[in-house]
């Protein structure tokens with residue numbers, strides 16, 4: 001089926017849209033039809049691939065209006081977090097790509113400069129768009145370029161501190177800049193916090209709307225009323241706005257506020273955007289939308305409005321088609337609750353992701369012991385420090401990639417004060433569909449340098465439960481427990497334990513010490529089996545606590561001919577690097593080869609695909625290990641895979 005035929009199946013009008021120009025010419029009626037066709041298209045496509053169906057159904061009219069009022073790519077349209085840019089992609093010539101959305105070689109789930117000149121911000125971390133916009137607007141002002149900058153930011157992203165740093169600067173700079181607040185009242189769950197309350201008071205205040213309509217009607221007849229009366233009525237409107245709306249917070253900041261406007265009414269949004277475009281300074285357009293709008297399974301999904309089904313789902317119900325599996329997250333959630341039953345000092349913190357991180361299970365039983373701080377990981381870390389100073393043991397559950405932005409808080413607010421805070425990092429390592437800015441590959445390197453901080457990398461459910469308990473038992477410094485996305489690995493029992501280190505396999509020959517970090521335990525076992533076929537003996541160990549590296553690892557290394565480490569994290573500064581340094585410090589002169597993820601921006605795909613691309617499979621690792629150990633027997637080392645070549649380069 002051709003793209004035209006496929007798209008046309010979702011509607012005659014959608015089939016005619018190849019660029020934003022095509023929607024500029026459409027009538028109001030056509031736009032209503034097109035919006036329905038886009039919804040049909042989104043549900044049909046994303047139900048097959050998985051993705052952010054809820055957020056994108058909520059911005060159909062908003063995005064149509066933006067592309068009608070502004071001229072992308074000359075005018076720059078930015079999408080905070082970027083998960084709600086599917087409609088933008090549909091309108092900018094990428095409908096054909098949705099069959100491979102978030103798949104290797106296919107459309108990214110976020111804006112991508114490589115895909116289109118209409119895309120700019122690729123980072124999927126929330127609360128950055130207003131800062132980009134501030135910088136862009138300053139650049140255009142300085143260069144004398146008359147180009148609009150428009151940033152869409154969700155109510156959830158607005159709970160992130162960077163947004164307020166940006167608003168402070170945007171107000172001061174006074175440059176023309178349009179901020180579209182996409183207020184659907186939700187992050188995953190309903191958005192928390194004073195700001196969300198303020199926004200909801202603005203959008204839900206019928207008195208404000210009714211009174212305003214009355215005044216507008218009066219103002220509307222202004223031509224019949226002399227100038228003085230106009231001023232009076234205008235002052236009345238402003239006074240009412242100030243009086244009725246709890247506070248014109250944004251305008252007090254120095255940023256014009258327009259709204260609230262019905263975000264599902266293209267004409268209303270267009271009108272607000274045109275006013276904002278011509279204002280000549282920074283303007284907030286407050287659009288009220290509904291997450292999942294027009295698709296009942298999303299609208300009625302109380303958990304997260306079908307925020308981001310991870311794979312194909314049933315169109316009728318919104319339920320995932322894949323059979324449920326026991327995920328790392330579930331094991332963590334259950335064990336945290338068991339710990340909390342025993343330890344009243346243990347409390348939980350989430351950054352607007354209670355369900356995705358499993359903290360919600362604790363909140364359901366102990367609501368008073370779980371804090372949702374909004375999308376505010378820096379605040380989460382230092383607030384946890386405060387909780388610890390107050391005698392509690394906080395467990396901060398975030399995706400590994402999102403803790404990056406709180407490095408300074410972990411280093412100085414938590415670790416320097418030697419505070420008992422446990423950071424549980426879900427989605428650590430290569431995740432897959434969300435691409436490079438979601439890869440949790442930095443934590444063992446970045447946080448591995450923090451004095452007094454200890455990092456655990458469990459290999460299966462049993463060690464996750466065990467290491468979580470060990471972590472919350474540590475009261476003289478921070479701990480990290482990190483595990484990957486997806487189904488939890490089958491339990492892999494140890495033969496014996498040397499200090500904190502589990503010996504998983506050993507042989508009479510001590511040719512190779514294979515340090516399999518975290519969930520790579522099973523990979524280590526398969527490598528040992530393959531290498532044994534070549535006549536070499538491999539000792540497979542799981543360090544369990546990977547940073548700082550256990551001294552027992554150095555001792556074990558000393559009794560082998562070759563050490564190989566393999567980790568689901570960047571090589572630079574990783575476990576392998578740290579072990580090599582510890583061996584140098586102990587003058588243990590055994591060659592070490594470290595395998596891991598090159599520090600780079602790796603494309604999206606499935607976790608298995610990306611790991612295979614990086615040579616992090618049992619077959620590739622075994623081939624490398626065999627080459628290296630045979631090389632020690634004076635037979636040439638054959639560079640056999642990309643990782644090998646990479647290792648040789650670094």
Ligand SMILES: Cc1ncc(C[n+]2csc(CCOP(=O)(O)OP(=O)(O)O)c2C)c(N)n1
Nearest residue numbers: 055124125126154155156157186187352402
């Ligand atoms: C720093 C950071 N923390 C957490 C997330 C995970 N996340 C992705 S979207 C989202 C909710 C965003 O809510 P909002 O900004 O209101 O957008 P909506 O989905 O409602 O359109 C969260 C928490 C993220 N992308 N970035």
Ligand SMILES: CC(=O)[C@@H](O)[C@H](O)COP(=O)(O)O
Nearest residue numbers: 083124308310356427434485
């Ligand atoms: C943008 C967003 O929501 C991300 O945090 C991501 O999509 C979550 O993906 P998973 O929860 O499926 O890992």
Ligand SMILES: [Mg+2]
Nearest residue numbers: 154155156186
């Ligand atoms: Mg929202």
